[in-house]
Amino acid sequence: MAPVRLDLTQRLSAAFELFDRPGVRILTPTVASDELLASVHDPGYIQAVRAVSSGAEPHRQDLGLGTEDNPVFPHIHEASARILGGSVDAAEAVWTGKVRHAVNFAGGLHHAGRSRASGFCIYNDCAAAIQRLLDLGAERVAYVDLDAHHGDGVESIFWHDPRVLTISIHETGISLFPGSGFANDAGGPQALGSVVNVAVPPGTGDSGYLRAVHAVVPQLLGVFAPEVLVTQHGCDGHGEDPLTNLRLSVDGQRQLVLDAADWARDFAGDRWFATGGGGYSPFSVVPRVWTHLVAVATGRPLPSGTRIPHEWRLEAARAAGAAGPVGLAGIPETMSDGGDVWWRSWESGYDPADAVDQTIMATRKEIFPYHGLDPWFD
Known part of the structure; x- marks a missing residue:
């Protein structure tokens, strides 16, 4: 979660003049x-932060503050509250209607719960953004989480709210x-089918990840x-990510x-x-995907x-050099x-022996009937 990944994303986006496009503002x-x-x-949790x-206080490990995943540092409240x-x-x-699309690549802190820090996340900006949309009058908000880790914090906060459809792949x-984040997690009693995993x-x-996404997400969003x-x-x-076991490429994430x-x-x-989210290859992966x-x-x-501008590659190599001798050879x-x-x-068909197809079918069988969809054909 080093801030360098945000700095390099901003610099790469600027190198491609994305912030200078018509209608774009910061x-x-x-x-x-x-x-x-x-x-x-919870107010008590905010006061603890x-x-x-x-x-x-040196830490509040009972609330996930001061753990290995969530170390305490000066101004942790202000930094996290600014992202939110x-x-x-x-x-x-x-x-x-001020803008059609908006991006906060510093955001995506989806693990934080109502009263606990978790997984590098102190305040849950995704949930707060969704709650503001509801407070402004939205009756249906869909949240699609494409992180390698389950979006458990957002899911738990809206577990009982049928106005919010949370989908995590x-x-x-x-x-x-x-x-x-398993297929049979479907939401609270009054919101069954609003949680999708x-x-x-x-x-x-x-190939497998895109197949899973396209076998579930557009069908549910359509309904x-x-x-x-x-x-x-x-x-x-x-x-390349050191913390997960998936094998996506920048092209797949694009x-x-x-x-x-x-x-x-x-x-x-x-x-x-x-929003952004996880991503722990800060020099070769994160800036490219978020740009x-x-x-x-x-x-x-x-x-x-x-092709990536040479000046940006030099900047990335210098930043990487502070963390280890990577050099230009390690910069895409x-x-x-x-x-x-x-x-x-x-x-094109369902292969019962394929592990990806098995998890797709488990989700479709659990969730699709709540939305009037047939898990086999829709």
Whole structure:
């Protein structure tokens, strides 16, 4: 979660002049007030974050603060509240029509729960953005989480709310943190079918992941008809990522961004707010994926084979040198891994011996009937 990955994303996006495109503007994120934080977090938890942030308490490990995953540092409250404030501001700008699309690649902190920090996440900006949309009058908000890890915090916060459809496609919790997010997790008694999990097996690459996404997401969005789409683009499913066991390429993750833009247009009136998320290859993967995200959101995708400006590669190499002797040889030359983004559509048939197909079918059998869909044919 080193800030260098955000800095390099900003610099790469600027190198491609994405921020200078017509109609694009940068919103300065506000530090969220305690009242805003309390829309999705317990007041006692917010006060605990403030206490460790100021040094009044060394840690609160009972709340996940001061653990290996969530170390305490000065101003942790202000930094986390600013990320949340930025996501709320962006979502409000989309809802009110100030912008059609918005991106906060510093956001996507999807593990934080109402009263606990988890998985590098202190405040849950995704949940706060969704809650603001509801408070502004949205009756149906869809959240699609494309991180390698289960979006458990967002799911838990809206577990009982049928107005929010949460869909998470992630590596199975059998092999990866946080150990949750299975097909039979479907939401609270009054919101059954509003929680959707596709838990793909370790080793899943572009083809299998894209197959899983396209066998579940567009079908449900078509029926749910969200008024706004919120997507989380953690890129830790990349094959180089040190924390996960998936095998996606930058090309596959770029395709997921293109898909998200299509879903927003086709199902949500082109209202789209996107965040970053996980991603722990900060020099070779994260900046490329999130720059693709910015390019798509601002209306003109970068061709996958676009060459990366030499000056940016030098900057990345210098930044990487501080973490180890990587050199220019470790910095990509183009915006592509040369990955093949072909995927076999669900309509081509179901293979009961295929582990990806097994998890797709488990989710479809559990969730589709709640939406009037046939798990075999829709």
